[in-house]
Amino acid sequence: xxxxAVTPHQTAIDPAPVAPERDLLSKFDALIAERxxxxxxxxxxxxxxxxxxxxxxxxxxxxxxxTILLGTYNYMGMTFDPDVVAAGKAALDAxxxxxxxxxxxxxxxxxHKDCEEALKEFYGTDHAMVFSTGYQANLGIISTLAGKGEYxxxxxxxxxxxxxxxGLGNAExxxxxxxxxxxxxxxxxxxxxxPGKLVVLEGVYSMLGDIAPLPEMVAVAKKHGAMVLVDEAxxxxxxxxxxxxxxxxxxxxxxxxxxxxxxxKSVGTVGGFCVSNHPKFDVMxxxxxxxxxxxxxxxxVVATAATxxxxxxxxxxxxxxxxxxxxxxxxxxKDLGFTLGTDTPQSAIIAVILHDQTQAVAMWQALLEQxxxxxxxxxxxxxxxxxxxxxxxxxxHTAEQVEQIIGMFDAAGRATGAIGSGT
Amino acid sequence: MTDRAQTFARVAEQIEPxxxxxxxxxxxxxxxxxxxxxxxxxxxxxxxxxxxxxITITMNMQAEIETVGQLVDAVDKLQQG
Numbered sequence: 001x002x003x004x005a006v007t008p009h010q011t012a013i014d015p016a017p018v019a020p021e022r023d024l025l026s027k028f029d030a031l032i033a034e035r036x037x038x039x040x041x042x043x044x045x046x047x048x049x050x051x052x053x054x055x056x057x058x059x060x061x062x063x064x065x066x067t068i069l070l071g072t073y074n075y076m077g078m079t080f081d082p083d084v085v086a087a088g089k090a091a092l093d094a095x096x097x098x099x100x101x102x103x104x105x106x107x108x109x110x111x112h113k114d115c116e117e118a119l120k121e122f123y124g125t126d127h128a129m130v131f132s133t134g135y136q137a138n139l140g141i142i143s144t145l146a147g148k149g150e151y152x153x154x155x156x157x158x159x160x161x162x163x164x165x166x167g168l169g170n171a172e173x174x175x176x177x178x179x180x181x182x183x184x185x186x187x188x189x190x191x192x193x194x195p196g197k198l199v200v201l202e203g204v205y206s207m208l209g210d211i212a213p214l215p216e217m218v219a220v221a222k223k224h225g226a227m228v229l230v231d232e233a234x235x236x237x238x239x240x241x242x243x244x245x246x247x248x249x250x251x252x253x254x255x256x257x258x259x260x261x262x263x264x265k266s267v268g269t270v271g272g273f274c275v276s277n278h279p280k281f282d283v284m285x286x287x288x289x290x291x292x293x294x295x296x297x298x299x300x301v302v303a304t305a306a307t308x309x310x311x312x313x314x315x316x317x318x319x320x321x322x323x324x325x326x327x328x329x330x331x332x333x334k335d336l337g338f339t340l341g342t343d344t345p346q347s348a349i350i351a352v353i354l355h356d357q358t359q360a361v362a363m364w365q366a367l368l369e370q371x372x373x374x375x376x377x378x379x380x381x382x383x384x385x386x387x388x389x390x391x392x393x394x395x396x397h398t399a400e401q402v403e404q405i406i407g408m409f410d411a412a413g414r415a416t417g418a419i420g421s422g423t
Numbered sequence: 424m425t426d427r428a429q430t431f432a433r434v435a436e437q438i439e440p441x442x443x444x445x446x447x448x449x450x451x452x453x454x455x456x457x458x459x460x461x462x463x464x465x466x467x468x469x470x471x472x473x474x475x476x477x478i479t480i481t482m483n484m485q486a487e488i489e490t491v492g493q494l495v496d497a498v499d500k501l502q503q504g
Binding site for chain 1: 461462463466470473477478479481482483
């Protein structure tokens, strides 16, 4: 190859080279450098894991190694349930691979309506609306419910989809201190009386795995005339006698106006929903943009969801085993000397708080090398700038696996100095 | 002291406990650039200002406020309203 061939020819019609200050991606340079510095220390990239094979809800092959999964949201272990898989296959054969259309046009098939029926049975509500993801359910419901001149009052530790729902809409947004009933009361008290208000709460806060004091919070919201939405993404399946969520367990179902949830956790597939007894709820199908302007879920997905939801109603044994796993892991990690996100086991999420990013990544990698996958979480996803290893338990983890997991944490914690002498 | 000067003085008082770098506070001081506050500090500070003046500074308003001077003007406006 000659010199000329590798030299770009400059002609009059070539665009001028982009000046560095006009490169729109330059604003991410600090993050690119931070990530590169981390990778250069020789650790595996915690945000680039590939599962080569998935053997069960609790086991996968990662880089050729059999690995226990402790960082999924497969709480009820429904992903390989034979009835669920069979329902998906049957719908795939009968209805094809996708709808290629919006729910309000050509994208509602009988499996979509059946899935909404399954939700109404599960939640005992008059209405159910299925979205393409849980993120879109929050985005759509929150941005549409509260309009210009109205108020959304949300917990400071709310999930990104709740914040983004506020960002998409036109309402005034006020936040209160995480789980503080007093702060919620104070902030609601300062707002003008007339405009409509929506208080947005979560049953389980997913970063630390703590639950909300819903009876107190809902009472305060009602006192100030606000409507209440509870996101039960991490509570569905194993809180309450029917597995509806924290709001059912805490006995506030009658005072919660809207429940938002997802199919991508206990249900074991993908999709989102909102259920309500509000008599006018169905109008949301016409006015909610993230519902209208996107393609509906593939029929196989809603068929698996409907089957899974119907089975979850009667999964009391699985629920009991999941709680047993959560209590054992929490106690075991606490005894080893780890700092945890909650003093008591409150949900199926147990967050291990590490000192900094270096220690968190070292610990994460040491666990992976032993054959255990957990989630690493860092700011801005985490509250108070914390670096966390988040463990989420599954009803399909055996008691033996939980003991194995505790043993792996013991070894990794000592190897990285996260626990042991002097700490 | 004018009303605005009084508001400025009370806002400056609320800044002090969070002013770890000892920045000289003027109307032009920015919260992110000069005071180098992260989102958690901003939240605590905003709560303190709201309590002091018994007002609500919504997140929508906070997004528009970059300097101490802009905050003082916003507080004055909210108190009149």
